[in-house]
Amino acid sequence: MNKFLQPVTKPNLAPLTYDEARQWYQVLGNLSADEASKLPPSVKRDLAGLVTNLKTDIGNAAGDVGRAADYYKAMGDFAKASRLQDAWATYKPWLIKTGIYATGAGVGVKAGYSLYKLLTGE
Amino acid sequence: MGSTGLRLPPGAELESESDSGGMRLPPGAELESAPSQSGSEQQQTSSGEQFKQQAWSQAGQNLRQGQFVKAARNIGSLFTSQNPAAVSAVSDTAGALRSVLPQGTPRPKPPVATMQEFQKLPKEQQDAYVQQVAKWQADQYGTSMQLAAGFMTPGSAGNAASDVASSVKNVLPGAMKQRAGELFQSVSQDAGKVKVDLGTATQEAADKLLGWQKMINQGSVCE
Numbered sequence: 001m002n003k004f005l006q007p008v009t010k011p012n013l014a015p016l017t018y019d020e021a022r023q024w025y026q027v028l029g030n031l032s033a034d035e036a037s038k039l040p041p042s043v044k045r046d047l048a049g050l051v052t053n054l055k056t057d058i059g060n061a062a063g064d065v066g067r068a069a070d071y072y073k074a075m076g077d078f079a080k081a082s083r084l085q086d087a088w089a090t091y092k093p094w095l096i097k098t099g100i101y102a103t104g105a106g107v108g109v110k111a112g113y114s115l116y117k118l119l120t121g122e
Numbered sequence: 123m124g125s126t127g128l129r130l131p132p133g134a135e136l137e138s139e140s141d142s143g144g145m146r147l148p149p150g151a152e153l154e155s156a157p158s159q160s161g162s163e164q165q166q167t168s169s170g171e172q173f174k175q176q177a178w179s180q181a182g183q184n185l186r187q188g189q190f191v192k193a194a195r196n197i198g199s200l201f202t203s204q205n206p207a208a209v210s211a212v213s214d215t216a217g218a219l220r221s222v223l224p225q226g227t228p229r230p231k232p233p234v235a236t237m238q239e240f241q242k243l244p245k246e247q248q249d250a251y252v253q254q255v256a257k258w259q260a261d262q263y264g265t266s267m268q269l270a271a272g273f274m275t276p277g278s279a280g281n282a283a284s285d286v287a288s289s290v291k292n293v294l295p296g297a298m299k300q301r302a303g304e305l306f307q308s309v310s311q312d313a314g315k316v317k318v319d320l321g322t323a324t325q326e327a328a329d330k331l332l333g334w335q336k337m338i339n340q341g342s343v344c345e
Binding site for chain 2: 005015017019020021040042046047049050056057058060061062065066067070071073075077078081082
């Protein structure tokens with residue numbers, strides 16, 4: 001994170017390009033998602049703020065070439081897909097349990113697993 | 123006309139008059155509980171079957187009313203004997219699905235305001251409205267119901283899976299992420315070298331984080 005913070009807080013250095021900022025956005029986004037629980041609440045809040053503001057800045061850069069709408073659509077779709085995958089990750093143990101459970105009841109286990117594989121890509 | 127066992131309050135939504143419409147419920151599954159069933163027959167039904175019937179019935183009612191999360195909970199309870207964790211997982215999944223499913227078109231407006239008035243209409247007009255609503259329901263909830271049916275249908279497991287495969291293709295997370303990635307690449311081709319003007323808010327947040335980092339480092343040195 002320091003590699004990002006140092007240049008950002010020193011305006012005399014060369015500004016980030018869209019591609020560089022996107023890479024940082026992904027790194028910081030993953031950091032805020034994966035390691036948020038380990039951070040103190042105030043740091044977590046500032047990190048979330050940084051990610052949100054960076055998203056807007058990148059969107060503005062995309063807007064400079066008339067692609068802001070596409071950028072935000074891609075962001076939205078990606079976020080939706082992630083939420084869906086998270087939900088299915090929660091569903092996974094239940095589905096496996098149900099598959100075993102349902103065999104005796106003659107329920108469509110095969111369909112359940114096909115659907116599960118289809119949705120999760122696993 | 124559709125099922126007659128519906129217990130709708132006066133003026134309730136007329137969509138409940140239709141049968142299952144486009145939603146594919148498993149063979150034998152009922153959208154309505156059958157309290158008027160003969161006593162002896164009902165007594166012979168195992169408690170498991172009763173539970174199953176009730177859950178399906180309630181799920182159907184909830185689906186008709188657009189309460190998909192509740193419906194998913196009912197369906198989940200079928201498998202799990204109302205295991206709270208599993209029901210919660212189904213709810214989460216349903217919520218996520220609902221968030222990505224298309225909103226669809228507005229529901230057809232009934233030609234009259236109350237059920238009594240509706241029943242006085244010519245049969246053709248009643249049927250036409252019921253068909254409209256059934257189609258709307260299918261569009262609105264068909265995909266969701268098919269997803270559930272994919273897990274539930276005893277006799278048509280393969281069909282359910284393939285139906286689901288084709289109907290939900292556009293909302294599969296893998297496919298969505300792939301499309302989003304392609305769109306990002308496309309934007310990057312145009313904007314990749316554009317300088318990003320970091321706003322004041324971003325710089326302030328970065329300053330704060332840098333401050334936190336220094337404090338943490340100093341703390342670790344002191345320790």
